[in-house]
Amino acid sequence: MVVGDYYTCQADPIEVNRLSKRVLIVDDSFGDRMVLRDYLTYFGYHVAGEARGGEESIKKFQSLRPDLVVLDAAMPDMDGVSVIRELRKQDHDVNVLICVSRGQRALAIEALGAGARDFITKPFDPRRLHKAVQKLIG
Numbered sequence: 001m002v003v004g005d006y007y008t009c010q011a012d013p014i015e016v017n018r019l020s021k022r023v024l025i026v027d028d029s030f031g032d033r034m035v036l037r038d039y040l041t042y043f044g045y046h047v048a049g050e051a052r053g054g055e056e057s058i059k060k061f062q063s064l065r066p067d068l069v070v071l072d073a074a075m076p077d078m079d080g081v082s083v084i085r086e087l088r089k090q091d092h093d094v095n096v097l098i099c100v101s102r103g104q105r106a107l108a109i110e111a112l113g114a115g116a117r118d119f120i121t122k123p124f125d126p127r128r129l130h131k132a133v134q135k136l137i138g
Contacts, residue, residue, distance in 0.1 A: 003105065005132075006045060009078070011061060012101050019138065020044060020046070021045050021067045021068070021137045022045075022046050022048035022064065022065075022066040022067050022068075022124050023040050023045050023046065023047050023048060023059065023066055023067065023068045023069075023070060023133075023137075024047075024048055024049050024050070024051065024060055024066040024068070024069045025037060025040070025047060025049075025050045025051070025066055025070050026050070026052075026053075026054070026056075026057040026063060026069060026070065026071045026072055026075075026083070027049045027050075027052070027070075027071075028052050028053055028075045028076060029047055029072070030071060032072065032099070033050050033122075035121060035124055036053065036070055036124065036129075037050070039124065039126050039130070040070075040124065040129075040133065043129075043130050043133065045068075045133065045137075048064045048066050049064050049066070052075075053075050053076065053078060054075055054077050054078025054079070054080075054083040054086075055077055055078060056080060057069070057071065057083055057087075058083065058086050058087065058090075061087055061091075061094075062090065063091075067093075067137045068095045068096075068133065068136055068137045069087065069094060069095065069096045069097070070096060070097045070099065070133075071083060071084070071096050071097065071099065071116070072096050072098075073099060073100045073101075073107050073108070073111055073119075074100075074101070074104070074107070076111040078100050079105075079113050080099075080112065080116075081110050081114045082114055084096050084098070084111060084115050084116055084118040085114055085115070087115075088114075088115045094115070095117050095134055095136045095137060096116040096117060096135070097113075097116065097117065097118050097119065097120060097133065098111040098112070098116040098118075098119045098120075099119070099120055099121075099122055099124075100119055100120075100121055100122070101121065101122050102121050102122070104121075108121075117135060117136050118132045118135065119132075120132055130134040
């Protein structure tokens, strides 16, 4: 199916239980948050909350306890690696999918070293996003 200019994967109706999987989206870009929200909702996941920065994401993580945090690596108030370290203090098993811009491979490697479980690049490839989220939370 095509949504806008993007190819999207249809969620399998048998996997309706994905709606119980809660996701927190963290990105300072409103547009990127909306793209992620649309894809994740379409794939059958519940977007439990959104945050515009690192400090806000830590507070929301505490209250929402999501199954997955989709986190921008570069934000004005706090970088993604610092956010990962803080989240891991609260929950050592936190699932973080870090988002990096093309050409930020070193930042992706640093985030993986800090505890991110996988990474995706911007602009988002819906198939890659879907595959990464499925790998992390089913």
